Amino acid sequence: MIEIEHLTKRYGETIVVDDVSLRVEEGTIAVVVGTSGAGKSTLLRMINRLVEPSSGRVLIDGRDTLSIPEDELRHRIGYVIQAYGLFPHRTVSQNIATVPRLLGWDRKKIAARVDELLDLFQLDPGEFAGKFPHELSGGQQQRVGVARALAAKPAVLLMDEPFGALDPVIRSKAQDDLLAIQRRLGATIVLVTHDMNEAFHLGDRIAVMDQARLLQYAAPAELLTHPAEPFVEQLTGTAERPFRLLSLTRVKEALEPGDAEGEALVLSTTLHDALARLIALGKDALPVIDASGKAVGRITVERILAHGRLPA
Amino acid sequence: MSSLRPHLSLDRLGSVIAVLIGVALFASPFVVYRANRIVAGEGRMLTAALPPAGALGIILTGIGVALCAALLRNPLPRLAAAILGLATVVPIVGWSATFVTPLGNTFARVSPGLGFWLLALAFALLAADALTRLRLGPWVRLAAIAVAAGAIALLLLSGAWNDLSLLKEYANRADSFWQEARQHVWLAFGSMAASCLVGLPLGILAYRVRRLRAAILQILNIVQTVPSIALFGILIAPLGYLATHVPLAAALGIRGIGAAPAFIALFLYSLLPVVANTITGLNQVPAAVTDAARGMGLSPRQRLWQVELPLALPVILAGIRIALVQNIGLATVAALIGGGGFGTFVFQGIGQTAIDLVLLGTLPTVALSFATAIVFDAIIDLTRRGPT
Ligand SMILES: Nc1ncnc2c1ncn2[C@@H]1O[C@H](COP(=O)(O)OP(=O)(O)OP(=O)(O)O)[C@@H](O)[C@H]1O
Ligand SMILES: [Mg+2]
Numbered sequence: 001m002i003e004i005e006h007l008t009k010r011y012g013e014t015i016v017v018d019d020v021s022l023r024v025e026e027g028t029i030a031v032v033v034g035t036s037g038a039g040k041s042t043l044l045r046m047i048n049r050l051v052e053p054s055s056g057r058v059l060i061d062g063r064d065t066l067s068i069p070e071d072e073l074r075h076r077i078g079y080v081i082q083a084y085g086l087f088p089h090r091t092v093s094q095n096i097a098t099v100p101r102l103l104g105w106d107r108k109k110i111a112a113r114v115d116e117l118l119d120l121f122q123l124d125p126g127e128f129a130g131k132f133p134h135e136l137s138g139g140q141q142q143r144v145g146v147a148r149a150l151a152a153k154p155a156v157l158l159m160d161e162p163f164g165a166l167d168p169v170i171r172s173k174a175q176d177d178l179l180a181i182q183r184r185l186g187a188t189i190v191l192v193t194h195d196m197n198e199a200f201h202l203g204d205r206i207a208v209m210d211q212a213r214l215l216q217y218a219a220p221a222e223l224l225t226h227p228a229e230p231f232v233e234q235l236t237g238t239a240e241r242p243f244r245l246l247s248l249t250r251v252k253e254a255l256e257p258g259d260a261e262g263e264a265l266v267l268s269t270t271l272h273d274a275l276a277r278l279i280a281l282g283k284d285a286l287p288v289i290d291a292s293g294k295a296v297g298r299i300t301v302e303r304i305l306a307h308g309r310l311p312a
Numbered sequence: 313m314s315s316l317r318p319h320l321s322l323d324r325l326g327s328v329i330a331v332l333i334g335v336a337l338f339a340s341p342f343v344v345y346r347a348n349r350i351v352a353g354e355g356r357m358l359t360a361a362l363p364p365a366g367a368l369g370i371i372l373t374g375i376g377v378a379l380c381a382a383l384l385r386n387p388l389p390r391l392a393a394a395i396l397g398l399a400t401v402v403p404i405v406g407w408s409a410t411f412v413t414p415l416g417n418t419f420a421r422v423s424p425g426l427g428f429w430l431l432a433l434a435f436a437l438l439a440a441d442a443l444t445r446l447r448l449g450p451w452v453r454l455a456a457i458a459v460a461a462g463a464i465a466l467l468l469l470s471g472a473w474n475d476l477s478l479l480k481e482y483a484n485r486a487d488s489f490w491q492e493a494r495q496h497v498w499l500a501f502g503s504m505a506a507s508c509l510v511g512l513p514l515g516i517l518a519y520r521v522r523r524l525r526a527a528i529l530q531i532l533n534i535v536q537t538v539p540s541i542a543l544f545g546i547l548i549a550p551l552g553y554l555a556t557h558v559p560l561a562a563a564l565g566i567r568g569i570g571a572a573p574a575f576i577a578l579f580l581y582s583l584l585p586v587v588a589n590t591i592t593g594l595n596q597v598p599a600a601v602t603d604a605a606r607g608m609g610l611s612p613r614q615r616l617w618q619v620e621l622p623l624a625l626p627v628i629l630a631g632i633r634i635a636l637v638q639n640i641g642l643a644t645v646a647a648l649i650g651g652g653g654f655g656t657f658v659f660q661g662i663g664q665t666a667i668d669l670v671l672l673g674t675l676p677t678v679a680l681s682f683a684t685a686i687v688f689d690a691i692i693d694l695t696r697r698g699p700t
Contacts, residue, residue, distance in 0.1 A: 048607060050603075050606060050607055070609075071609040071610070071611050072609065073609070074606075074607060074608060074609030075608070075609040079604065079607035079608060081600060081603060081604060081607070082600075083598070083600035084600065084604070085598070085600035085601045085602075085603055085604025085605070085607075086601075086604070087601060087604075087605075087619060088598075088601070088623065089622050089623055098608055098610075099608050099609065102608070102609060102610065102614070145604075148608075149608075158607075
């Protein structure tokens with residue numbers, strides 16, 4: 001768990017992060033969004049003390065980060081940046097082994113960990129372990145960057161626009177991979193992005209920053225239904241909001257008893273996708289089945305639209 | 313254009329080389345004959361410098377190489393032709409010396425003439441061009457320089473050149489030659505080692521502490537602009553003072569003239585390339601890489617040794633290479649203030665108007681610079697990993 005309390009950063013007269021407080025629960029993903037220069041990276045870098053706060057403090061699992069020597073703190077916090085920052089003179093496996101080596105793990109344990117991570121990120125150890133970063137594609141470099149950050153099993157992972165340099169297809173795959181890995185490892189993640197779709201896709205909670213201030217920190221749906229300020233509404237895309245809301249809700253939550261004609265939808269489908277199917281098929285209702293294929297009810301256009309309604 | 317008519321096209325550099333060879337063969341003396349070591353010489357054209365078979369051999373070889381240079385594009389046969397040319401002309405000039413020297417005359421001197429030098433230059437150009445086009449890997453280049461050094465050693469040991477004036481000068485001074493050689497190497501490489509010892513930490517300091525950077529570089533830049541003779545002179549006074557007033561300094565061999573001021577001057581000259589390149593090399597380590605290193609908890613020292621220095625190494629080595637080659641050349645000037653080195657022969661030779669003695673000092677200096685440059689370039693290539 002990360003607790004940020006009244007964190008402020010000043011450079012001379014300019015305030016870059018202004019009295020920000022927020023809490024990231026154990027094993028969840030907090031996404032920080034906001035315009036360029038809002039102070040997102042600075043906020044993130046104050047968590048591992050790459051930037052020293054002017055005032056306020058950060059607690060990780062209840063311990064003030066100032067009480068931990070900074071190198072030791074950083075060994076325990078994974079850090080991924082947009083440009084990945086892979087060491088060009090070291091192979092993929094040497095890059096991944098960086099922090100374990102600093103921690104003095106023994107050779108065998110490091111080798112096993114590197115292989116495990118390469119497998120996890122679908123990089124064949126036989127092919128990739130000995131390659132140098134410039135021999136990798138952007139997507140592969142990105143995966144190595146994340147693998148390197150996870151090498152010493154950190155409980156906390158900080159990611160600054162980790163997918164910013166990827167094309168849309170690879171990017172959405174990388175997001176799904178991150179979600180899967182996060183579920184498996186249970187890490188607590190703070191991720192900075194410019195991409196609202198990414199924020200809604202990944203975030204358990206989203207922090208919206210503007211001009212050094214934290215405007216709102218809430219679950220994605222709440223951000224849509226109860227934006228704290230006009231800026232939040234604008235950032236989430238005024239016209240997009242109902243659709244985003246539908247993307248966040250699953251068929252299960254809009255299920256009604258009864259039956260319908262046509263190809264069945266699964267309970268876990270998002271309302272956004274369900275509506276798309278209904279429109280495409282020209283229907284008002286479709287049957288719904290559970291994961292085992294048993295019919296459990298139906299979904300209607302009317303119910304879906306009701307879920308996309310924003311409070312006045 | 314040339315690809316449209318590949319068989320008829322002339323290679324531009326090759327044509328120049330062919331013309332050089334032509335001038336060398338038919339319009340320049342192959343060797344120069346002197347009745348004794350200091351009188352003016354008289355040139356001997358090829359036909360007068362060698363028995364007919366030898367002259368014909370050189371002419372045919374020269375024409376063959378010229379044709380290869382002008383007409384062939386593939387670098388491999390061009391290289392082969394150049395090596396064949398060198399392997400023919402270089403030993404034969406020794407034969408020519410034996411042929412031209414009257415039997416039993418120990419005063420007569422024969423040195424290579426313009427024709428020989430032009431031929432050697434033409435073949436060397438052709439070889440250098442072919443080698444560049446072949447883009448050989450660093451290991452092959454190291455092997456090539458080793459083979460070349462071996463071939464030269466073999467030539468000298470075989471006695472094929474013993475009748476050349478250059479080797480007669482050497483024979484008269486064999487002991488002092490090797491002593492000056494050691495002195496030259498010590499001056500050039502020792503001062504370089506000292507400036508690495510000082511320059512690397514200074515460069516790292518200037519990189520870390522931005523405010524010092526401009527000041528350090530400015531001072532070193534000023535040192536660099538002082539002419540070498542002037543710098544030697546400037547150093548003589550304080551060192552002389554030191555020698556007369558501090559017994560320890562005198563005991564260490566520090567005197568106003570001699571090796572000490574030369575060593576210090578070379579040290580000061582090589583400081584700028586080392587410091588400047590250390591700063592440049594460290595500066596060009598990508599910001600993302602240092603940021604990631606910091607973010608992963610590498611301490612400043614770990615960052616320096618594990619990330620920044622390895623990535624800056626090719627640039628730092630390039631600085632050392634520049635300084636070292638410069639030092640090897642400059643060290644000849646040290647002889648002027650009694651510092652020793654190959655310069656001793658150069659200045660003695662100038663004093664006695666004995667050109668061959670000048671060559672005895674110059675040729676080893678050039679060879680040493682050349683070999684050092686090649687070896688360093690290969691090492692730099694070997695340290696360059698990944699895109700830079
Ligand atoms: N070392 C520094 N000295 C002075 N100002 C700084 C420094 N670092 C950042 N800033 C300023 O702080 C502000 C916030 O920077 P920050 O990098 O946190 O923004 P960001 O939200 O991450 O922006 P982006 O989305 O473009 O990455 C910017 O105006 C920046 O110019
Ligand atoms: Mg940023």
